[in-house]
Amino acid sequence: MTKIRVGIIGYGYWGPNLTRNFYELPSVDLVAVADLNDERLKQATAKYPQILAKHSYQELFELNLDAVVVATPPATHFKVAKDCLEHNLHVLVEKPMTLKSEDAEELIKVAKTRDLTLMVGHIFQYNTAVHALKKYIDSGELGQIYYIDAARLSLGLFQPNSNVMWDLAPHDISILLYLLGKRPISVSAHGMACVFDGISDVAYLNLNFPDNVSAYVHVSWLDPCKVRRITVVGSKKMAVFNDVDTENKIKIYDKGVETPEYTNGFGEFQCNYHSGDITIPNIRFAEPLRQECQHFIDSIVNHSEPNSCGREGMEVIKILEAAQHSMSNGQAHEVIAW
Numbered sequence: 001m002t003k004i005r006v007g008i009i010g011y012g013y014w015g016p017n018l019t020r021n022f023y024e025l026p027s028v029d030l031v032a033v034a035d036l037n038d039e040r041l042k043q044a045t046a047k048y049p050q051i052l053a054k055h056s057y058q059e060l061f062e063l064n065l066d067a068v069v070v071a072t073p074p075a076t077h078f079k080v081a082k083d084c085l086e087h088n089l090h091v092l093v094e095k096p097m098t099l100k101s102e103d104a105e106e107l108i109k110v111a112k113t114r115d116l117t118l119m120v121g122h123i124f125q126y127n128t129a130v131h132a133l134k135k136y137i138d139s140g141e142l143g144q145i146y147y148i149d150a151a152r153l154s155l156g157l158f159q160p161n162s163n164v165m166w167d168l169a170p171h172d173i174s175i176l177l178y179l180l181g182k183r184p185i186s187v188s189a190h191g192m193a194c195v196f197d198g199i200s201d202v203a204y205l206n207l208n209f210p211d212n213v214s215a216y217v218h219v220s221w222l223d224p225c226k227v228r229r230i231t232v233v234g235s236k237k238m239a240v241f242n243d244v245d246t247e248n249k250i251k252i253y254d255k256g257v258e259t260p261e262y263t264n265g266f267g268e269f270q271c272n273y274h275s276g277d278i279t280i281p282n283i284r285f286a287e288p289l290r291q292e293c294q295h296f297i298d299s300i301v302n303h304s305e306p307n308s309c310g311r312e313g314m315e316v317i318k319i320l321e322a323a324q325h326s327m328s329n330g331q332a333h334e335v336i337a338w
């Protein structure tokens with residue numbers, strides 16, 4: 001079996017997780033790690049003595065690699081990813097793909113021209129619990145979807161050059177695009193900068209999807225509780241994906257309300273509430289990052305478009321751009337130019 005030769009760029013907080021997963025994939029030869037910080041390189045080679053450690057990512061171009069993974073800070077993604085594509089390497093770039101949609105578009109163009117795989121690290125696309133949630137929505141079991149509420153909260157990790165929306169909301173936006181299979185029409189956003197001047201550490205987004213489906217995203221670096229939750233409220237049932245719960249990630253609540261067909265006045269106005277069983281589907285949970293890494297390799301080998309392809313990455317950036325505009329303009333609803 002010919003192994004795919006991979007290099008990792010950026011061995012900070014997230015890079016080690018990617019490195020471990022690619023190192024353990026049988027179809028991968030993990031050749032090298034590049035990081036500007038020599039201390040981080042020492043950590044990498046202490047753990048994986050057989051891999052090469054390079055200070056600059058450009059040194060990877062001399063190693064006859066097939067692919068690279070870009071896990072550097074978001075502001076560097078465009079330059080590093082473009083340079084790698086221009087050296088004929090397949091690229092998996094972490095979220096957010098870029099900080100500007102024009103840059104995302106440019107990466108897609110370069111990858112297409114050179115017939116290379118470009119994938120974005122939207123990890124929830126590879127999460128079996130999210131797949132199960134989509135099946136419940138698509139099967140009609142939840143009924144008509146009224147709204148989806150997403151909450152991703154904890155204390156930290158504060159990022160020096162980003163606000164909480166650009167750091168955390170890519171996950172929720174990519175989950176919404178996947179679950180609904182549609183792009184939002186408009187978005188409004190409100191941010192608060194509590195700890196550092198000018199850097200929002202709490203943000204609320206409201207996205208309007210076709211067919212009157214609303215979605216709400218609450219992201220925070222300043223919350224006492226760790227929350228990773230998606231709630232889907234339908235006309236027949238409601239579903240909750242709680243990623244913090246290791247045992248029962250998805251619960252389907254047979255709960256709902258029906259309004260009376262006709263009333264003569266408030267005295268006769270009585271809603272019909274039903275509260276039935278709570279179902280906990282048995283989900284075979286595999287490490288999402290492992291699935292993501294394998295999917296990148298499979299997309300290269302099979303020459304197929306990844307689920308979290310460059311276009312999907314760019315869609316997330318367009319939504320974030322519109323949300324940022326709204327945040328800076330007093331929460332006005334921004335129509336997204338698709």
Ligand SMILES: NC(=O)c1ccc[n+]([C@@H]2O[C@H](COP(=O)([O-])OP(=O)(O)OC[C@H]3O[C@@H](n4cnc5c(N)ncnc54)[C@H](O)[C@@H]3O)[C@@H](O)[C@H]2O)c1
Pocket residue numbers: 009010011012013014015034035036037040055056057070071072073074076080094095096121123167
């Ligand atoms: N998918 C997820 O769940 C997830 C989780 C955390 C972070 N991330 C993403 O991963 C990326 C990295 O985040 P992090 O928290 O690990 O950041 P980090 O700051 O901890 O690490 C980044 C590393 O990149 C190195 N670096 C910076 N510029 C470089 C360059 N030009 N060449 C080589 N190395 C360079 C730094 O020295 C540092 O070690 C971000 O895009 C972030 O959004 C994704």
